[in-house]
Amino acid sequence: MSDTLQAKPAILVARSVFEPVLDKLRVHFDVQATPTGVVWSEAQLIEQLQGKVGVLTAGGDRIGPAVLAACPQLRIAANLAVGYNNFDLDAMSAAGVLATNAPDVLTETTADFGMALLLATARRLTESEHFLRAGRWKEWSLDFFVGAEVHGSTLGILGMGRIGQAIARRAAHGFGMPVVYHNRSRLDADTEAACRARYVSKAELLAQADHLMLVLPYSAANHHAIAATELAQMKPTATLVNIARGGIVDENALVDALKAGRLAAAGIDVFEGEPQVNPALLTVPNVVLTPHIASATVPTRLAMATLAADNLIAYLTEGRAITPLNPQVIGR
Numbered sequence: 001m002s003d004t005l006q007a008k009p010a011i012l013v014a015r016s017v018f019e020p021v022l023d024k025l026r027v028h029f030d031v032q033a034t035p036t037g038v039v040w041s042e043a044q045l046i047e048q049l050q051g052k053v054g055v056l057t058a059g060g061d062r063i064g065p066a067v068l069a070a071c072p073q074l075r076i077a078a079n080l081a082v083g084y085n086n087f088d089l090d091a092m093s094a095a096g097v098l099a100t101n102a103p104d105v106l107t108e109t110t111a112d113f114g115m116a117l118l119l120a121t122a123r124r125l126t127e128s129e130h131f132l133r134a135g136r137w138k139e140w141s142l143d144f145f146v147g148a149e150v151h152g153s154t155l156g157i158l159g160m161g162r163i164g165q166a167i168a169r170r171a172a173h174g175f176g177m178p179v180v181y182h183n184r185s186r187l188d189a190d191t192e193a194a195c196r197a198r199y200v201s202k203a204e205l206l207a208q209a210d211h212l213m214l215v216l217p218y219s220a221a222n223h224h225a226i227a228a229t230e231l232a233q234m235k236p237t238a239t240l241v242n243i244a245r246g247g248i249v250d251e252n253a254l255v256d257a258l259k260a261g262r263l264a265a266a267g268i269d270v271f272e273g274e275p276q277v278n279p280a281l282l283t284v285p286n287v288v289l290t291p292h293i294a295s296a297t298v299p300t301r302l303a304m305a306t307l308a309a310d311n312l313i314a315y316l317t318e319g320r321a322i323t324p325l326n327p328q329v330i331g332r
Contacts, residue, residue, distance in 0.1 A: 009316055011054040014040060014061045017080070017305040025309050028317055029054070046070045054312045056080060056305070059292075060274075064088040068095040076315045080308040081295075082106055082163075083245060085218040089326050096332050099325040100311040104162065105303035106295040111166035113269070113294040114243045115174075118155075118211055121239045121267035122148040126288045148210065148239055148264055150175055156209025157181040157197070158225070159216025159244060165195050167213055172196035180208055183216075206233040211241065218245035228253040231263060239265045243294045246272035255280040258287060269294050 008030045013022065016036040025031045032048065034040070039060060040048055049055060049071040056078050057063065063077045068091055076098040077087065084101045092099050120126060124147040131137060131145070155171045157164045160183035171177040172195065179197040181187075182205040192199065200208065212234065216222055226240070227250035234240070240263060242249050251272055257263040267288040271277050274292060281287060295301060307322065315321045321330060 009053045010051050011056070011312060011316075012048050012052045013056045014045065014048070015056070015058040015080070017056070018302055021302070021305045021309050024306070025312065028313050042066060049074060054078065054316055056308045056312060057086065059083055059086050062086045063092060063097070063099070065091045068092065068097060076100065076312060076321075078308040078311040080304045083217060084325060085245060087325070093326045093329055096329050098315055098321055098329050100308070100315075100321050100323050101325055102304045102307040103323055105307055106300050107162045107166050109297050109300040110163050110243060110294040111170060114163070114167045114213055114215070114241065115170050117243065117267040117269060117288060117290065118213065118239070118241050119150060120288045121241055121265045122150050122211060124265065124286070127285050130285075148237060150177070150211070152176050153210035154178045154180060154208055156205045156212045158202070158205060158212065158214050159183060160187060160197070161215065161217075163243075164213070164215040165191065167215065168195035168197045180205055203233060206230055207235075209238055210235065211239045214240070214242040214244045214248055216244050216248065218247050223247050224250040226250065226254075228256070231257040234263060236262050237264050239263070239267065241267040243269045246270040246274055251278040251281060255284055258284045
């Protein structure tokens with residue numbers, strides 16, 4: 001009887017995920033799971049993808065021409081992140097491989113973290129904790145670890161998608177912050193009103209912001225969107241928070257600005273070479289560093305992995321996708 005049963009299509013889960021997600025996938029597929037802590041190199045990923053029609057990926061798993069050429073049976077790559085700069089969409093579309101991501105499910109959690117990182121940066125939480133842990137707290141003075149005001153200060157947001165809007169609502173409604181933003185395209189009037197946000201040029205954004213939050217997607221055009229020229233346009237009392245992608249900020253220029261006092265502080269959750277961190281950043285006391293954890297709550301990470309799994313199931317069993325990035329390949 002087993003000879004008459006059709007074999008399940010094989011997929012690779014390229015990063016460790018929650019067991020319930022694997023169980024959901026196993027109903028439909030022959031699942032190859034990846035052990036916790038394992039990150040495949042490109043050559044290893046190609047090896048693991050042999051015979052696989054689908055793959056569940058994280059942001060560090062690159063799907064580009066080399067992988068596509070070596071894995072002609074691949075039909076879908078489902079990213080469990082909202083960002084997808086690890087995908088070469090043009091190459092995937094040319095190869096007829098569907099790309100999906102996981103928007104919406106991490107919006108609110110990431111916005112919460114954005115505000116947490118802003119507060120930690122402005123109020124020098126990391127710097128003061130290190131001071132305390134080192135046993136250096138001997139006395140108190142009026143200027144003891146004074147930081148930047150948050151309530152009532154101007155928040156500038158570069159990139160006003162779902163997450164940027166969620167941050168704007170928190171800042172305006174919760175902290176009484178005037179919000180200015182710059183985006184590739186201006187929001188409609190109703191959305192601006194809901195966010196209490198005002199559209200300005202990029203130059204105006206840099207000049208006006210007491211705190212600048214980066215929430216724009218990474219692209220070649222946005223590479224080093226904040227570099228020495230942009231940092232020079234900011235207030236020396238301002239802070240910079242990046243929860244977008246590492247390549248958006250020129251990290252060496254940022255270190256120079258922080259050391260020279262041309263910028264008060266920075267909070268960085270994403271890095272250009274992550275998981276490697278620019279060593280220069282580790283030498284600067286007035287920077288808060290976190291290891292890409294803006295979406296790191298159990299419910300949100302579970303929702304991200306589940307949406308990626310649902311995309312794999314929908315496409316490979318029904319020929320449809322929930323959050324396609326290149327929908328033109330569907331039905332080829």
